[in-house]
Amino acid sequence: MIFIQELREGLHVSRVFLCKQKVQGTSKAGKSYYSLKLQDKTGQIDAKVWELNNAIEHFENNEYIFVEADITTFNGALQANVKRIRRARDGEYDEKDFLPVSDQSVEAMYTELMALKDKIENPRLKALVESFYVEDQEFIAAFKDHSAAKSVHHNFIGGLLQHTLAVTSICYFYCKRYPVLNKDLLLTAAMFHDIGKLRELSDFPDNDYTDEGQLIGHIVIGYEMVKTRIDRSPGFPKKLATELLHCILAHHGEMAYGSPKMPSLIEALALHHADDTDAKMEIMIEEFEKTGSQDFLGVNRFLGTNIRKTSKSE
Amino acid sequence: MIFIQELREGLHVSRVFLCKQKVQGTSKAGKSYYSLKLQDKTGQIDAKVWELNNAIEHFENNEYIFVEADITTFNGALQANVKRIRRARDGEYDEKDFLPVSDQSVEAMYTELMALKDKIENPRLKALVESFYVEDQEFIAAFKDHSAAKSVHHNFIGGLLQHTLAVTSICYFYCKRYPVLNKDLLLTAAMFHDIGKLRELSDFPDNDYTDEGQLIGHIVIGYEMVKTRIDRSPGFPKKLATELLHCILAHHGEMAYGSPKMPSLIEALALHHADDTDAKMEIMIEEFEKTGSQDFLGVNRFLGTNIRKTSKSE
């Protein structure tokens, strides 16, 4: 299969795409047509279906469709002029080819995360973590597939895992650097800090805000997911539970960024810094990966300033 | 019993006080003494125990103590010179005489609130409200006694009820003014919006932030109290639940004020305005009640400006 990044004007393609957008329009001549956005993991291409005849089967947004089309250019950009469409059949395609994925192996990252989990000594906390990350197969499957964002950073399959691993790993380093930190509490909080995103964002290929995500948000959802599990664990120390839940609630660091409380405990403070560091680093990394330019790329709206890649050392 | 507001220099008193503060000091001569703050519902008076002999029984902060003392003045303020102290016995005092109370009848206010509750027609929401306000005796007792704040506004017994009644009442008025509002949703949200304060603030006479209050806060606690109850109600519509919980989370109106989400629904917006209006009005009312002055009272730190009572009409 030729991926979108490899398409050139003049080619004819017969392959499966993920249809990310389908809009019906009417030409000046009063005729209906479709404007589509077709996607695979290498990018997106605009497509037009000018003739809505019976070579065009019914399909919806976010469906996999088998497309025959000629590749042309319009206003300097490639465009697929579609002749035939039908829904793709199971087995004809592999989801991984159509969705953005982490460039790191999901399984390797999960193994690394489990190794960090094993540093937790407190049996209460370890059992709590394992009730999600070892025993709950539905959670594990969803966690491995999920993104950490709709856009911004880590918005790809495995993104939530990759971010969670990075944050937990930074926290583990902090524990060695600052012995005052309660390692068990901090590692547990790091592993749970963003699990609310499993309900805030829908699964791929949709990867968009859910109603609960919009109205409640991953911080409070994550709080509730952990609180509910703790409540089922008789004898879990009240103060420890409150401290763990506080770390989850406070991890955005400022109320203005959606944390209902600012960090009052040193583990909450450490978690916030680990989370913020990985988020900001990843934003810059993802911007740089999009371009070969060594020049300034313009003001980045999340970082608030003009950024450029560091020069190659001479 | 002569209340604190009625005490004058030269009197001798033998009565019960609530001891709000007890600090041990050492005089220049190296002798130990106690500095106390004694309270009843009319105010506070400083007290000194210069002789720590066996006329002074053991007691702690926030205990009711029977005191014999002479009233003197020091630096222009009254001071009790204490001769004897013993812990007060059950029956010797009525808590209501020692703690700040609403100047409105708790029972009358509760009755008014229940009348508003009866305006809720949706059976799911009505049942949810009644599971707290009608069936849960422990909740009802605590709710009637609680304040709505440590300081700021409504920081007295019955304060939470008074504020909840005011907010619910304003919301009911809004429902008549703006027919687009979902009355059942808004009344339910109004009655639940601050119930997290039952766990955020400890009971009287302490009325101070709990550990959970500091680390989690009443917004998220209230969310969880209602969510847990909904989860026990099979078939409760998911979307309605999310909307109700959103109203609770968003009622501070701005993330910078501790709401993890801003109001996205018109009932959340209305609830925020009702809550904000009653809070600000009560702040001004309580400031005015403290003074007979018709002059400017100085910059109020919650209102951000200099305030004064409106002149009497001529």
Added chain:
Amino acid sequence: MIFIQELREGLHVSRVFLCKQKVQGTSKAGKSYYSLKLQDKTGQIDAKVWELNNAIEHFENNEYIFVEADITTFNGALQANVKRIRRARDGEYDEKDFLPVSDQSVEAMYTELMALKDKIENPRLKALVESFYVEDQEFIAAFKDHSAAKSVHHNFIGGLLQHTLAVTSICYFYCKRYPVLNKDLLLTAAMFHDIGKLRELSDFPDNDYTDEGQLIGHIVIGYEMVKTRIDRSPGFPKKLATELLHCILAHHGEMAYGSPKMPSLIEALALHHADDTDAKMEIMIEEFEKTGSQDFLGVNRFLGTNIRKTSKSE
């Protein structure tokens, strides 16, 4: 007459429109043409006049014109292809058909407002209010026709009356809820708070900022309108006058929102909350009226967050 909302491709129309915009352009072939925005109370439609011959009489922006045109589509939107234009004659049209209007009866609202006015007992204040709302026919006529905004909220004929009525009504409710409020002062202030908009915004169909509106603003204009009238009323108590004028000046609540003073009196505080509540509620209501969507509508720039209609109860 077929209203704009009912037009369909292929129709031919011969009717009056309000011309909201007239721009002259030049085609690639070097020929002059007009681009117009035609309006009635149901919406707007783009129009083109390709042939500027003697079938096209002279006309200006904001004039009523009689148009003959064919309805076509361009880029998926309807467009009127104009053949003839002449200025409309008096009697050919009714202004109310061409301008946005309140969906409530202006006369019914005015009657409701007068009933609230009659709650004012202080003879000085009542006389002051009546000197505008009962005796000043020019004021009354303008007040009934005016909008409360160029855009944002209440930007329709009767909008200023509708908003003033809502605010006064909310204030009257506050007076019952908070007996400390000086009812006469608050009702008077509510009725006057936005009358400066009569000079800030020009009359319909223009409804745009005047020079005085841009440079002085409705807050100070309103202050001056009332102050001038008070100065003509010998013996009006100085302190009461200052308090009333303060309420007008402070009704935006914050200096950053254009009030030169923050509310120092409890009536000013109450007025600010009533005004803010009605403005924010109306913003959301007007957004919802524009759409049938039950989804999130995107971030609203006045409310600062993503909004959606509340779900229908099940």
Added chain:
Amino acid sequence: MIFIQELREGLHVSRVFLCKQKVQGTSKAGKSYYSLKLQDKTGQIDAKVWELNNAIEHFENNEYIFVEADITTFNGALQANVKRIRRARDGEYDEKDFLPVSDQSVEAMYTELMALKDKIENPRLKALVESFYVEDQEFIAAFKDHSAAKSVHHNFIGGLLQHTLAVTSICYFYCKRYPVLNKDLLLTAAMFHDIGKLRELSDFPDNDYTDEGQLIGHIVIGYEMVKTRIDRSPGFPKKLATELLHCILAHHGEMAYGSPKMPSLIEALALHHADDTDAKMEIMIEEFEKTGSQDFLGVNRFLGTNIRKTSKSE
């Protein structure tokens, strides 16, 4: 007369003071006494009246009193131990000796201001300025005596004149530097920009916020003083009037600083910069005049940073 700055421990004084503060206290022994703040133009001294016998006549705050006292020290500061007090008689004292005054001659400053006034060529504006500054004797007398602030900067007799002169003078310089400026408009606005302070602050020796000053503020008062006078001048061009009044309203530059409008005209912008420059410069100058120190003086609350005098050049 020995001024306060010259008093030393051990002296006995018999002279007039301005009494800025009079507080009655009760000693430990239950005896009444007075704590006073006595003032002349060189500073203030604390005083105690321990014996309230018939050598102490009745007097009030802000009255001139003839005092006999011994100068002692208490806690390292001088204190007057008062033996006799009576109200001072007319002719016994000169107000100028007791109130802070500009170190520049009021008459010389006024002459300089009138010379700037004569640069105004537009007859309408010149007449308007002269109706205050030449014809209105009550205005002239008040303007020469008034301060420009309760504290902060220019809080002395002649302060309003000194600040107005400085601002007008800077504006005149701007007119030469930036020919685009309408000199007549800018000079007129400069001369009027702070005249609202005549009603915002009471006269000396009180020099405190009036009720109108607190509730309306000098910006809107000044607007009204000029608007009222313009309204009495038939045929005054409407647009010119609005522009002049805009300059007065916008002179604080930002809504958050109390201007209901930001500068939209270049003369309003220029006036704001002239006003801001003179205010900030004077704040620093007055801080430096209070001290002989060449070290850093601590963070100044109006300037927001630590300040020090520039070193003497070597």
Added chain:
Amino acid sequence: MIFIQELREGLHVSRVFLCKQKVQGTSKAGKSYYSLKLQDKTGQIDAKVWELNNAIEHFENNEYIFVEADITTFNGALQANVKRIRRARDGEYDEKDFLPVSDQSVEAMYTELMALKDKIENPRLKALVESFYVEDQEFIAAFKDHSAAKSVHHNFIGGLLQHTLAVTSICYFYCKRYPVLNKDLLLTAAMFHDIGKLRELSDFPDNDYTDEGQLIGHIVIGYEMVKTRIDRSPGFPKKLATELLHCILAHHGEMAYGSPKMPSLIEALALHHADDTDAKMEIMIEEFEKTGSQDFLGVNRFLGTNIRKTSKSE
């Protein structure tokens, strides 16, 4: 030569332009073409080169090219349809005709600046200033040619000189108004305050941020330029050097505007106000020069409000 402002549809031109932008595109038919922006001092015009044949020599951005083209209109704007291009030869054009220039004479402004320089009496400071402005020919040439900004204000040849002269001149006026100012220090600081722009912005015709400009900025570059020169001057007083360098660093007035320190010295405060005044005035002046409109021009993004020209006096 016909300047761009004078071009009309139908003309044929054969003349030199500065090419500010050259973008290669592909037509729907798959053919390459160039889109150019051609500039002279009177403005810019879009141009298309549809036939990339051997009549089109190689050229780059920011080069001077000799162009033969027909003037047409497209979408209501003029467009040059280019037939031939070759690089312009030395002597065929005068740079001053192609770049925006100050409307004041560079030499006259420099002479005025030198006259202000001669007001500096301190020999150390005068020598320091002259080491740049009298002795350093490379500096002088660059300073005369440079802009003071990429966009915003003074973004033309001679702009840095014009702004420096205005600021120095305002500062000299302040010295007369506020005798406390150290005239020598302030004039020196004024002349140096923006010289870092010589390295922050590249020379014309590029006039864009350099790498050092983006990463270090003119404030710190200017600090370093002066500090390096001082370090070569043995015996320069340490305190005086620190004060001068502080004025340069603090001239933006607020840390949030890029000054690493706020003004702590009165000369730094004065310099900030002079710089801010001239910058804001020039922004408004340049906006007004772009238009003949007497109406409001819309919200200016640097001034934060809607602006208009002042009316002509009647």
Added chain:
Amino acid sequence: MIFIQELREGLHVSRVFLCKQKVQGTSKAGKSYYSLKLQDKTGQIDAKVWELNNAIEHFENNEYIFVEADITTFNGALQANVKRIRRARDGEYDEKDFLPVSDQSVEAMYTELMALKDKIENPRLKALVESFYVEDQEFIAAFKDHSAAKSVHHNFIGGLLQHTLAVTSICYFYCKRYPVLNKDLLLTAAMFHDIGKLRELSDFPDNDYTDEGQLIGHIVIGYEMVKTRIDRSPGFPKKLATELLHCILAHHGEMAYGSPKMPSLIEALALHHADDTDAKMEIMIEEFEKTGSQDFLGVNRFLGTNIRKTSKSE
């Protein structure tokens, strides 16, 4: 020697103290006395010298003095009643006993920092670092002794080294986590980021802001120290130099926090996060070290919220 923390009422001491403050006062009886603050590394004690006879030799602030005194209590705090004072002689005391010191070994920390330095491979950068940290003995001695702050965090001997080591160590960890980072650039920037504090703060025992520290600040001083050294290194790549200097300037992350530029390079971003993390963590650690309390400690002014130690795990 009995340290200050061990002193008790009734003791008599004869030992050396560091005199941190010496103020002369006058008693009510007109007699001169001294109020002193005496310090050793365990804390401070107030002292009074009531008799200024010839047993009291001359001494100044920040001098080491040999004191004979009785320990008493006043207002519940210990106070030294001084009988004799003379300046301490060399050899009588060890500075380390009198100044706050890091609880980590300076030499061990320096060795660890040098090991990180050896990770730098780029010969230019390594040589630059070694020109300070290996070859410049004066720099090395000062760096080992210096604090990183007057107050806030790391305000003790060795504090600058401890903070620099922590930041460099965190950066080295980031390099392993984020391979995109230029390790040599980041480690170099980390080692240099705060060296400007050597001139911003004076040496112990003073440890206060210098004039240059107040007026220029450590960010720009550090920039200049490194820039000057680079300028002496012919052939140092211009772009690399600019990037390194940018990292130093941008390390506070926000302009409002004193960085004249925000981080544009990923190494600058990483350095900012490492610096911010270590600063905030150390603030909390130092607060916790001051107290044995497990309760909330009140709102910390640097962290902006109420903090408490995490509970001991059960």
